Amino acid sequence: xxxxxxxxxxxxxxxxxxxxxxxxxxxxxxxxxxxxxxxxxxxxxxxxxxxxxxxxxxxxxxxxxxxxxxxxxxxxxxxxxxxxxxxxxxxxxxxxxxxxxxxxxxxxxxxxxxxxxxxxxxxxxxxxxxxxxxxxxxxxxxxxxxxxxxx
Ligand code: DAT
Ligand code: MG
Numbered sequence: 001x002x003x004x005x006x007x008x009x010x011x012x013x014x015x016x017x018x019x020x021x022x023x024x025x026x027x028x029x030x031x032x033x034x035x036x037x038x039x040x041x042x043x044x045x046x047x048x049x050x051x052x053x054x055x056x057x058x059x060x061x062x063x064x065x066x067x068x069x070x071x072x073x074x075x076x077x078x079x080x081x082x083x084x085x086x087x088x089x090x091x092x093x094x095x096x097x098x099x100x101x102x103x104x105x106x107x108x109x110x111x112x113x114x115x116x117x118x119x120x121x122x123x124x125x126x127x128x129x130x131x132x133x134x135x136x137x138x139x140x141x142x143x144x145x146x147x148x149x150x151x
Contacts, residue, residue, distance in 0.1 A: 002080050003078060004080065004083055004125075005077065005078045006076070006119045007074070007075070007076055007117075007118070007124075008023075008027065008075045008077055008086060008116065008117065008118050008119075009118075009132075010023050010073040010075075010115065010116055011067060011115055012068075012072060013113045013115050014072075014073075014107075015039075015073060019103075019115060020073055023073075023103060023115075023116060026089055027077050027089065030089065031150070032079040032082055032086075033146075034076075034078075035076045035138050035139050035140070036129075036137050036139065038073075039071045039073050040072060040132070041070065041071040041072070042067060042072060044064050044068045047063075047064040047065075048060075048064050050067065050132075051067070059112075063112075066112065066113070079150070080150060083118075083119055083120070083125055087120060089102060089103060089118075090104055090116050091103055091105045092104065093111055094111045095109055095110060095111065095114055096109070096110075103115065103116055
């Protein structure tokens with residue numbers, strides 16, 4: 001939908017590797033609107049809550065440790081079909097399966113260090129945005145260029 005929002009986070013490896021600007025650039029150049037952003041060092045409790053749906057999977061403990069291993073850049077991006085199209089910009093979960101031209105296809109090698117998170121549906125987007133940001137931290141604003149991007 002037109003004003004759909006997705007939670008996108010640059011994971012600790014993406015921050016360490018200097019890929020913050022690259023990630024922002026891909027979403028920004030596509031035309032999406034950044035409505036919230038902050039750097040935050042998640043606790044393992046926060047990481048476990050974020051990946052709640054994967055509790056019980058064998059890789060869950062390692063995933064939680066990885067996500068809490070350093071600061072992340074948490075963002076909310078807005079625009080037409082940003083959840084589904086954002087997932088395309090990220091590429092497949094396993095970087096070896098990710099198409100060249102996607103962030104994971106271009107910048108990483110293994111599932112355990114896949115640099116970025118993106119909401120996979122409207123329910124998870126709402127849960128994740130609510131978990132990481134308050135309503136007031138999400139700025140509803142228009143850009144004068146919007147009518148050159150969306151019609
Ligand atoms: P995605 O991050 O593409 O939404 P997911 O939600 O299925 O993928 O899993 C969340 C993260 O957990 C993923 O980015 C990396 C890790 N992960 C998923 N499947 C894994 C596996 N089979 N082995 C190791 N780590 C895995
Ligand atoms: Mg997921």
